[in-house]
Amino acid sequence: MARKASNTRKAVVTIAAWSIGFLIFFPILWIIILGFKSEGDAIKTPLQVLFSDWTLQSYHDVQARSNYGRHFWNSVILSVGSTVIALAIAIPAAWSMAFVPGRRTKDLLMWMLSTKMMPAVGVLVPMYLLFRDFGLLDSRIGLVGVLTLINLPIVVWMLYTYFKEIPGEILEAARMDGASLKSEILYVLTPMAVPGIASTMLLNIILAWNEAFWTLQLTTSQAAPLTQFIASYSSPEGLFYAKLSAASTMAIAPILILGWFSQKQLVRGLTFGAVK
Amino acid sequence: MATAHSRTAARLMLSPAVILLLLWMIVPLGMTLYFSFLRYNLLMPGMETFVGFENYYYFINQPAFWSALSNTLILVLGVLCITVVGGILLALLLDQPFWGQGIVRVLVIAPFFVMPTVSALVWKNMFMNPVNGIFAHIAKSLGLQPFDFLSHAPLASIILIVAWQWLPFATLILLTALQSLDREQQEAAEMDGAGWMQRFVYLTVPHLTRSITVVILIQTIFLLSVFAEILxxxxxxxxxxSTNLTYLVYAQSLLNYDxxxxxxxxxxxxxxxxxVAIFLMRMIGKNLEA
Amino acid sequence: MGKITLNQVRKSFGEVDVIPGIDLSVEDGEFVVFVGPSGCGKSTLLRLIAGLEDTSGGIISIDGMDATDLPPAKRRLAMVFQSYALYPHMSVRKNIAFPLKMAGMDPAEQEKRVSHAAKILNLGAYLDRRPGQLSGGQRQRVAIGRAIVREPAAFLFDEPLSNLDAALRVSMRQEISELHQTLKTTMIYVTHDQVEAMTMADKIVVLNAGRIEQVGSPMELYRSPANLFVAGFIGSPKMNLIDGAEADKHGATTIGIRPEHIDIGGDGPWEGVVGLSEHLGSDTFLKVNAGTLGTLTVRASGEVMMHHGDSIRMSPQPGKILRFGADGKAMA
Structure with a gap:
């Protein structure tokens, strides 16, 4: 049992931890604050910024550019769509590897992970040309496919580690009870793995939402998600701090909340179960 | 431990994932390999000719290649050093009992969820901008000349931005590992007369090795292809x-149409x-089995 | 009906023959216990019968029908697992009804059967709870409930009591025996605990290294074990096995005598020094160092007070000495 730490020590640690936590969080805090300031105030010194008036003007302006909504929906469709498709492919695959392991299962998993190591840039040219020739450039369908494929190894790995923890006897019991393979996966495995599937889903939505190589290369406007929308501010428009901040806040807020919500599962997921 | 029936089913259900990944690996990569032996410029379509290893020769012999190579390595190693060392220190701190642990955890993890384009833009404009950035304001208030980070120390600035994004990840994983330390083992060591330092070196560090391996593996996968932050x-x-290999290839093929x-x-x-992957897989393979 | 016949059933994992070939017949309504040390292949044999593993050879027939290649669901067998294997996300009611739902049974009939099973097993009050909220014994009963609603040809039990504490084990043992009396359905029960085997079985199958050492009723195995392995395995405390000069006197390589068949006192032919005496109240078990005979275990009545270092004389009860030949087999 832990002993009671002295209160002085606890106070020192508290101050240190909060200061560092504040420092790390500060850039995010700062864009949230700047988003509620006028353009004129946003470029002043930090103290002046803090004591200037608050306004929703920048949010109105960003809304007025009107394409924010489209980019937001593109982000939602791309991240949720690619994750759901990846799950549909990965659940049966993970079932196979977790409950009917063969001699090659470990190798297969390692190979899947290794496809994740292939640098995207190595296939940039052919992907670009394929997309161009099939008319998929700037289309959501093409990008959903690519995001599905790049996240598939991680989805399989995560589900595998979660499934491994479900005792095989329960699935055997279902088999003895007369369940077909479909019923076994649908009525027994999936409901039992709901927490694992949910966190896999969350993590992959986050990764897909923030993916910024293929989304930048393969979209321009129609299918462009928020990564592209924000990247457009890298031009001189970036100097409009307040609008940039408001837009950034809107781009990261949904995922930040989702991320906080799932941070525990995130660790297990991203380390493929190697750290619990 | 299964019947022939379930093994057949397993193979069937595994195949979509395997086939898709196999195609994803082979088709574009095969095309890249094929293109790499052609003179192929998007501005001159229909003029493709086979040129053997000429493309490789020119790619490697341009001065930009070697600087891109070293930039890639500096970027990966720099970020790894900062995040691993910083992550360990931060995890040790956050593992102590203090008020508001949950909130601080949430603050620290936040940057990981910020999309790369946003974090790069925020740092570029709100912090590193030599006129209106916070660093410039601070320098001016101290009577110093503001420093133009992105012009004078571009690579270091990018390392800082990327490290900010990945420090939370390292911290969170190492913290989780720390919390799974066997308290009884710690107490046994204490009974055996081991001091704080000895316990850290002989118990904590070995316990963390596995998690550090994982941090290095995962981060390397992502860091080798840093792109949006540079763009x-x-x-x-x-x-x-500040051109890394990823950016160089992008510039060559889509900006120069080569x-x-x-x-x-x-x-x-x-x-x-x-x-890098073979090296890492060896390392992680060993550590993951245990 | 539930007659199960195994004909030269084999199982190998790669190069390893786990079960080199077994012939066995389980009669309808019989309570058969597979017993043996861990790793003897008893669970594998049960899983072969269940259809959870493929046989490498031989024929399994159920009620005269070849079931060797049938999937588990088609064999009309129900199984109770060591870990209970309840579905944690379903209520007790849904757990018990699951096999009926899979069979596409009419919901009213499902409900009828579930309440009937719940009544037999005293689960009525728990039907809407989740397995996680139940005690070990209650979970065990749910697992049994899930098995009985299907009215299977036979029940298979895979070490069902090994996760329970000692007291609960005894009462569950009795419950399962009573259930067998009520249902009169064939049961095959796997355990490594010879007490469970002795108390529950109509017929015990002693397995060792994938082979059947002996098949018989509990008392047959107790009275006349076919070989040294069965002699040593059945009975608690273990039978005393003596070889050397004393065995030669009986014309055997090894002789066996159970602790309860040795009388102490008087002028018995054997003598020894008490090493350890365990007083259980009703009985006293003595570990006696008997020189060339080795260490003998002797059961005496609970009133006998012996201490470390006491010298005693012992005599085997007439006709209770079992003789074994050089091949380990019992001699007539």
Whole structure:
């Protein structure tokens, strides 16, 4: 049992931890604050910024550019769509590897992970040309496919580690009870793995939402998600701090909340179960 | 431990994932390999000719290649050093009992969820901008000349931005590992007369090795292909001062329309990544089995 | 009906023959226990019968029908697992009804059967709870409930009591025996605990290294074990096995005598020094160092007070000495 730490020590640690936590969080805090300031105030010194008036003007302006909504929906469709498709492919695959392991299962998993190591840039040219020739450039369908494929190894790995923890006897019991393979996966495995599937889903939505190589290369406007929308501010428009901040806040807020919500599962997921 | 029936079913259900990944690996990579032996420029369609290893020759012999290579390595190693060392220290701190642990955890993890384009833009404009950035304001208030980070120390600035994004990840994983330390083992060591330092060296560090391996593996996968941060901050410049391999290939193929040269660069990037991957897989394979 | 016949059933994992070939017949309504040390292949044999593993050879027939290649669901067998294997996300009611739902049974009939099973097993009050909220014994009963609603040809039990504490084990043992009396359905029960085997079985199958050492009723195995392995395995405390000069006197390589068949006192032919005496109240078990005979275990009545270092004389009860030949087999 832990002993009671002295209160002085606890106070020192508290101050240190909060200061560092504040420092790390500060850039995010700062864009949230700047988003509620006028353009004129946003470029002043930090103290002046803090004591200037608050306004929703920048949010109105960003809304007025009107394409924010489209980019937001593109982000939602791309991240949720690619994750759901990846799950549909990965659940049966993970079932196979977790409950009917063969001699090659470990190798297969390692190979899947290794496809994740292939640098995207190595296939940039052919992907670009394929997309161009099939008319998929700037289309959501093409990008959903690519995001599905790049996240598939991680989805399989995560589900595998979660499934491994479900005792095989329960699935055997279902088999003895007369369940077909479909019923076994649908009525027994999936409901039992709901927490694992949910966190896999969350993590992959986050990764897909923030993916910024293929989304930048393969979209321009129609299918462009928020990564592209924000990247457009890298031009001189970036100097409009307040609008940039408001837009950034809107781009990261949904995922930040989702991320906080799932941070525990995130660790297990991203380390493929190697750290619990 | 299964019947022939379930093994057949397993193979069937595994195949979509395997086939898709196999196609994803082979088709584009095969095309890249093929293009890399052609003179192929998007501005001159229909003029493709087979040129053997010429593209590789030119890609490697341009001065930008070597600086891109060293930039890639500096970027990966720099970020790894900062995040691993910083992550360990931060995890040790956060593992102590203090008021508001949950809130601080949430604050620390936040940057990981910020999309790369946003974090790069925020750092570029709100912090590193030599006129209106916070760093410039601080310098001015101290009576110093504001420093133009992205022009004068572009690579270091990008390392800082990327490290900010990945420090939370390292911290969170190491913290989780710390919390799974066997308290009884710690107490036994204490009974055996081991001091704080000895317990850290002989119990905590070995316990953390596995998690550090994982942190290095995962981060390397992502760090080798840092792209968005460079695109929105420096565009690889000034000159090639902050161009990494990923960015160089992008510039060659889609900005200069030199598909052949870009493909050769892509293949070189894949080969380099594989060297790193084999090395890492060995390491992680050993550590993951345990 | 539930007659199960195994004909030269084999199982190998790769190069390893786990079960080299077994012939066995389980009669309808019989309570058969597979017993043996861990790793003897008893669970594998049960899983072969269940259809959870493929046989490498031989024929399994159920009620005269070849079931060797049938999937588990088609064999009309129900199984109770060591870990209970309840579905944690379903209520007790849904757990018990699951096999009926899979069979596509009419919901009213499902409900009828579930309440009937719940009544037999005293689960009525728990039907809407989740397995996680139940005690070990209650979970065990749910697992049994899930098995009985299907009215299977036979029940298979895979070490069902090994996760329970000692007291609960005894009462569950009795419950399962009573259930067998009520249902009169064939049961095959796997355990490594010879007490469970002795108390529950109509017929015990002693397995060792994938082979059947002996098949018989509990008392047959107790009275006349076919070989040294069965002699040593059945009975608690273990039978005393003596070889050397004393065995030669009986014309055997090894002789066996159970602890309860040795009388102490008087002028018995054997003598020894008490090493350890365990007083259980009703009985006293003595570990006696008997020189060339080795260490003998002797059961005496609870009133006998012996201490470390006491010298005693012992005599085997007439006709209770079992003789074994050089091949380990019992001699007539």
């Amino acid at each position: 929105v901050t420096t565009n690889g410049g000034p000159g090639t001062a 598909v052949g040269g870009g493909s050769a660069g892509g293949i070189i990037a894949v080969i380099l990544a594989n060297i």
